[in-house]
Amino acid sequence: MKILIADDDPQIVRALRITLSAKGYEVVTAPDGAQAIAAGIDHQPDIFLLDLGMPRLDGIEVIEGIRGWSQAPILVVSGRAGAADKVEALDAGADDYITKPFAVQELLARIRALTRRVPQDTTAPIAHLGDVTISLSAHSVVRAGAEGEEHIRLTPTEWQMIELLIRNPGKLVTRKTLLTSIWGTEHAEDTGYLRLYVSQLRRKLEADPSHPVHILTEPGMGYRLEGMVG
Known part of the structure; x- marks a missing residue:
């Protein structure tokens, strides 16, 4: 424990x-x-x-x-x-x-x-976003394709961001939560950081980054992870 x-x-x-x-x-x-x-x-x-x-x-x-x-x-x-x-x-x-x-x-x-209240399923989940599988415990991202599996590398900051979203599927994760969790309170208003890393994650994880279906923006509020299969 x-x-x-x-x-x-x-x-x-x-x-x-x-x-x-x-x-x-x-x-x-x-x-x-x-x-x-x-x-x-x-x-x-x-x-x-x-x-x-x-x-x-x-x-x-x-x-x-x-x-x-x-x-x-x-x-x-x-x-x-x-x-x-x-x-x-x-x-x-x-x-x-x-x-x-x-x-x-x-x-x-x-x-x-x-x-006694701790749930028994708090282990790091495996998330499926379309043809992409993300294992938090193994720190691995794999995309299945016709020619086999493609391993995708995420930076430490990208891992922190996607983990926050995966652990809160379908729910709004506010900009303040993301910024203070990853960069600290002194960057609580630096939304440019979020736009940059969200863009990078979409390029790596979305089938069509210009039309995302998983990492969605809630304008003026934050981001939401949709379509995740555990």
Whole structure:
């Protein structure tokens, strides 16, 4: 079971890492909100432990970003004890909330409870887009043709983008989610990045890039992956 800890307090991160590792969990850490989303995409944790008061992106923005592509349980671990903070976090998509300082045994009990909610089919999917097969676990893209299989190379950024879309099939993935997840909060308005990489993905994955049927644009909002067969 893999847990991502996102907190800008190195002492808390160290203590949680030691405690959870001793209990057999695989631990990944991130010191701020933007790196939390990036680490989530890279490592696909089974559970997220998030502080709310993080730099770059605060915890609420991280929760909203994660919920754009993952349904893994989110446990907020925060010093904010107000009811309004708890409600905001839960409404944004968190599954549970524990206030600092906390008893280690209570934290472990909350994690065990969330573990029971983890679906069993969270492994990296294989997606079929027409004659193109994309395996996230193998990091391979293959197009079937009359003369055999053609292997298609995607750049690391293209992989991040298509994975976000594949993990949210048929649903809108907003421009802000894509930009902050891939390039960080400082590029949240740089939509030129998206147009460039979406164009590249269409050239590689669509049968007719000028008339895409899979990677669709929602004008002014973001992108949607249609026609995917799992």
